[in-house]
Amino acid sequence: MKRRTLLTAAAAASALTLGLGAPAFAEDPTKVGFIYVGPVGDGGWTYEHDQARLKVEAHFGDKVETMFQESVPEGADAERAITQMALSGADIIFTTSFGYMDPTINVAAKFPNVKFEHATGYKTADNVGVYSARFYEGRAVQGTIAGMMTKTNKVGYIGSFPIPEVIRGINAAYLHAKKVNPDVEFSVVWAYTWFDPAKEADAAQALIDQGADVILQHTDSTAPHAAAQKAGNVITFGQASDMSEYAPMPRVSSIIDNWAPYYIERIQAVMDGTWESDNTWDGIGPGMVGIGEISDAVPEDVKAAALEIKDKIASGEYHPFTGPINKQDGTPWLAEGEVADDGTLAGMNFYVEGLTGEIPQ
Amino acid sequence: MITFVKRPQPSKFWTIATPVLAVILTMILGGLLFAAMGKDPVVAIRTIFWDPLFNDQFAAYSRPQLLVKAAPLILIAIGLSLGFKAGIWNIGAEGQYIIGALTGASVGLALYPLDAWWIFPLMVIAGALGGFLWAMIPAILKTRFNTNEILVSLMLVYVAEQILASAALGFLRNPEGNGFPGSRNLSQIPAMSNPELISGTGAHWGVVAAFAAVVAAYVLINKHMLGFQIRLTGESPRAARFAGVKDRLLVVFCLGTAGALAGLAGLFEVTGPAGQISIDFGAGYGFTAIIVAFLGRLHPVGILLAGLLLALTFIGGELAQFMLGLPSAAIQVFQGMLLMILLAMDILVNYRVMIVNKEAA
Numbered sequence: 001m002k003r004r005t006l007l008t009a010a011a012a013a014s015a016l017t018l019g020l021g022a023p024a025f026a027e028d029p030t031k032v033g034f035i036y037v038g039p040v041g042d043g044g045w046t047y048e049h050d051q052a053r054l055k056v057e058a059h060f061g062d063k064v065e066t067m068f069q070e071s072v073p074e075g076a077d078a079e080r081a082i083t084q085m086a087l088s089g090a091d092i093i094f095t096t097s098f099g100y101m102d103p104t105i106n107v108a109a110k111f112p113n114v115k116f117e118h119a120t121g122y123k124t125a126d127n128v129g130v131y132s133a134r135f136y137e138g139r140a141v142q143g144t145i146a147g148m149m150t151k152t153n154k155v156g157y158i159g160s161f162p163i164p165e166v167i168r169g170i171n172a173a174y175l176h177a178k179k180v181n182p183d184v185e186f187s188v189v190w191a192y193t194w195f196d197p198a199k200e201a202d203a204a205q206a207l208i209d210q211g212a213d214v215i216l217q218h219t220d221s222t223a224p225h226a227a228a229q230k231a232g233n234v235i236t237f238g239q240a241s242d243m244s245e246y247a248p249m250p251r252v253s254s255i256i257d258n259w260a261p262y263y264i265e266r267i268q269a270v271m272d273g274t275w276e277s278d279n280t281w282d283g284i285g286p287g288m289v290g291i292g293e294i295s296d297a298v299p300e301d302v303k304a305a306a307l308e309i310k311d312k313i314a315s316g317e318y319h320p321f322t323g324p325i326n327k328q329d330g331t332p333w334l335a336e337g338e339v340a341d342d343g344t345l346a347g348m349n350f351y352v353e354g355l356t357g358e359i360p361q
Numbered sequence: 362m363i364t365f366v367k368r369p370q371p372s373k374f375w376t377i378a379t380p381v382l383a384v385i386l387t388m389i390l391g392g393l394l395f396a397a398m399g400k401d402p403v404v405a406i407r408t409i410f411w412d413p414l415f416n417d418q419f420a421a422y423s424r425p426q427l428l429v430k431a432a433p434l435i436l437i438a439i440g441l442s443l444g445f446k447a448g449i450w451n452i453g454a455e456g457q458y459i460i461g462a463l464t465g466a467s468v469g470l471a472l473y474p475l476d477a478w479w480i481f482p483l484m485v486i487a488g489a490l491g492g493f494l495w496a497m498i499p500a501i502l503k504t505r506f507n508t509n510e511i512l513v514s515l516m517l518v519y520v521a522e523q524i525l526a527s528a529a530l531g532f533l534r535n536p537e538g539n540g541f542p543g544s545r546n547l548s549q550i551p552a553m554s555n556p557e558l559i560s561g562t563g564a565h566w567g568v569v570a571a572f573a574a575v576v577a578a579y580v581l582i583n584k585h586m587l588g589f590q591i592r593l594t595g596e597s598p599r600a601a602r603f604a605g606v607k608d609r610l611l612v613v614f615c616l617g618t619a620g621a622l623a624g625l626a627g628l629f630e631v632t633g634p635a636g637q638i639s640i641d642f643g644a645g646y647g648f649t650a651i652i653v654a655f656l657g658r659l660h661p662v663g664i665l666l667a668g669l670l671l672a673l674t675f676i677g678g679e680l681a682q683f684m685l686g687l688p689s690a691a692i693q694v695f696q697g698m699l700l701m702i703l704l705a706m707d708i709l710v711n712y713r714v715m716i717v718n719k720e721a722a
Contacts, residue, residue: 067683073644076634080426081679087419088684101548102636122541161640162530163541192526192640307532347541360530 461624492624
């Protein structure tokens with residue numbers, strides 16, 4: 001191994017002296033690393049990041065070399081995983097979970113020549129960019145379908161962790177369900193996990209037992225769909241991934257994360273030497289958030305209403321958080337026609353008026 | 362025909378030889394596993410066992426990381442081994458680890474932004490005390506009401522996890538964290554951080570404490586009356602009572618020491634490698650330490666070596682994942698195989714293998 005490294009180094013050196021340095025280096029593939037929070041087969045969040053990695057390989061061919069580490073715990077282990085990847089010669093590393101924020105920043109400080117992209121965080125540095133998707137736009141579409149489809153007027157929501165990302169989704173779904181069905185009620189169950197099929201199935205079952213006939217989820221497995229299928233007459237939505245294996249019932253639509261265009265763009269920037277730290281937050285319009293096909297189990301008028309709101313969001317004509325909206329305690333948040341600013345949305349830690357229950361503290 | 366004949370005394374030779382044999386056997390079986398997955402078995406085994414220690418690119422970083430990963434395991438396992446020797450089964454070290462980190466961090470953060478030299482020592486004391494008190498719950502319930510310490514200590518892990526989640530979302534949440542869960546980053550506050558003592562060694566105070574615990578446990582078990590009483594109680598509780606061992610006091614001592622050491626491990630972890638209290642701070646060290654304790658045959662030096670070996674397979678496994686594209690599940694199978702074989706080989710320590718002629722028998 002050592003000898004081979006020496007030989008390549010010697011070859012590169014002689015190529016340099018012959019004036020062939022530039023092409024020799026240009027053929028070096030760009031090394032791209034990914035740190036995943038779940039297994040690549042989770043069928044949701046990590047699965048979609050890995051699909052994007054495969055699309056990166058298909059797009060660039062020999063010009064890239066990708067590597068990944070799956071099921072990396074958020075915390076001390078993450079810092080080591082990222083460091084080892086940087087040591088192995090990665091040019092750019094995507095860390096794809098919120099809990100990798102501080103580790104990413106720490107490692108980035110030690111490797112100024114490596115680029116880092118952290119998903120769903122808010123800390124940036126010269127060589128650290130952040131990116132996320134406006135999933136709440138998809139939640140507005142889901143909420144519309146949920147509000148029109150529910151017969152019991154009870155919607156169950158499986159939350160992962162009470163962080164702004166998830167709270168934003170609950171608020172967006174509730175506001176739009178309420179708009180089309182003033183009698184709708186939401187019950188939220190916190191699973192405290194991103195991926196745990198057994199817990200998610202339990203949560204779904206508990207919500208169904210309470211009379212919910214719509215289950216929304218912010219966790220990544222398909223277990224809630226299986227529970228809904230067993231119960232019958234309960235509808236669900238794919239999360240992060242299309243989960244179309246459960247269509248047309250119980251899965252009636254989905255929010256699909258589409259990371260590939262962003263990854264390809266950023267890797268291209270590294271190759272061109274034009275990469276700069278960024279803060280990207282894209283939604284339905286640019287295609288980072290996709291709405292999975294609305295199945296035939298949904299009546300035509302509901303489908304039309306859902307697609308209308310989707311198109312309005314995509315064109316920028318409508319923002320899911322447009323006033324008047326009050327906070328849960330009744331204090332005004334947005335005045336008539338006022339649109340929420342990104343800062344408040346990014347740190348959202350309150351429910352909107354009408355939601356019951358408390359955000360866990 | 363092969364039969365096993367019980368040895369009058371455990372074999373000294375096999376006590377030393379079985380771990381070596383087990384590692385070699387695991388390498389062969391693991392190699393077959395990796396070969397079946399289409400990977401070069403020699404490269405895979407070398408990546409796991411050799412690269413973290415001697416690879417040019419990684420070793421300078423990975424070697425110190427062995428200590429970082431092994432220190433909490435060793436510290437907790439030493440505490441557990443005292444109780445296990447006496448037949449007192451503390452399965453709840455994970456909970457004591459979490460509570461130690463919480464009490465230590467709470468004391469430190471309550472004093473924020475004060476900067477004084479005595480804050481860190483005070484946090485260390487608070488961490489040990491927190492773990493100690495959490496372990497006193499099963500201890501007192503056992504001595505007063507004769508409850509089963511296995512169940513009580515295990516159930517308290519889940520209680521501790523809920524308190525941890527509540528702390529990360531509530532009373533310890535970083536007020537400058539944009540509404541995200543998690544405390545301030547303690548490792549970035551000079552008065553509260555537990556940094557590398559000598560740069561490039563990975564050795565923080567937790568590593569020092571782990572080595573000190575190994576020495577102290579060795580002295581206690583072999584040179585001290587209390588150590589004799591612990592061993593005697595484990596081997597023959599009745600004889601111990603006749604010999605005047607106060608068994609209730611022993612329960613309190615063993616659970617209390619294990620709790621305090623686990624609490625210390627948690628405190629050193631939260632102020633150092635982990636950096637902050639987060640919802641998933643408990644990474645399972647408390648449970649893995651049970652394996653380490655038994656792998657080390659409840660002997661302090663054995664535990665030291667077992668902790669380092671487990672750390673090696675963790676870190677080597679991570680390298681194998683992203684360098685060779687092995688799935689994390691395959692690495693876990695490999696680790697499980699190692700532990701199974703190590704424990705199964707124990708039969709050679711206690712039994713003699715005889716090849717018996719059937720006719721003669």
